[in-house]
Amino acid sequence: MSVAAAADRPGTAATAARFSPQWIAGRLSGVVLHLAVIGLTVAWMVPTIGILFTSFRPFTAINSSGWWLALSPPFQFTLDNYSKVLSTSNLGHSFFNSFMISIPATIIPVAIAAFAAYAFAWMKFPFRDWIFLAIVGVLAIPLQLSFVPVLSFFVAHGITPSALPPGLQYLPVWLAHTGYGLPFSIYLLANFFRALPSELFESAEIDGAGTLTVFFRIVLPLSVPALASLVIFQFLWIWNDLLVALIYVGGQPEVAPLTVTLANLTNSYGQGYHLLTAAAFFSMFVPLIVFLSLQRYFVRGILAGSVKG
16 A cells, blocks of 8 residues: 555545644643643632641641651541530531521521612612612722711611620621622622523513413523522621621620631630631631522522623
């Protein structure tokens, strides 16, 4: 068989195309991209890995050497930090308080924002665009500026944990997180609702469906990715919050969430800081469960409204 005949065979042409300069460049760029992503991921995980190893080290080792030395003999791992955290703090009641704060403070703003976003996206009323612009502009205001006036209003009207009946001690922090979370929630959901096909609403109107029917039967089922991502953002922010909870419910053990209880593990001189590494992993369990259970909606949710369907 001649060389020209071999070159005309389909298998030979495919092999030549596979190892062409363009194919090699494409494969190399893919390898470089994967290495860069893996390197960034490892670099991002280094602090968490350091906290994990530190939480299993004795205080003398933490105070005298870096966490990476725990990977070399002699290995000095202990559970003392975890046992002290469990024995010296009221973690069980703090977990309950965190749930009592996080769940209502997540559901309330998401529910209100869903109705408001639907109105801004598909209903016409005077000054709609200006009101929406004002809500978006509130995102640029630091929430720390509102602590004094809002807290003064709560105290003047008896909306404090000590003045409220049992079961409503968390009302101040519920209202605070609702107010702080509504601007972003409305902005995110309104962008997603605007991307829904207008034909759906026209067909529903022709069939005689009312506003609430369209909202509950069409808009909400199609908005699960945006709602799930919003729930993740809001829940993680509230669960990990320390400042807002400390301002509006204080450090009383009856109402203090997990973050306040863990912050109190260290005294004014910084003693006991090594217990915070073990305490950090106690507070990570619930956010990880929430994120992993809703992660399939997360990417679609954060891209909500970015592409017009």
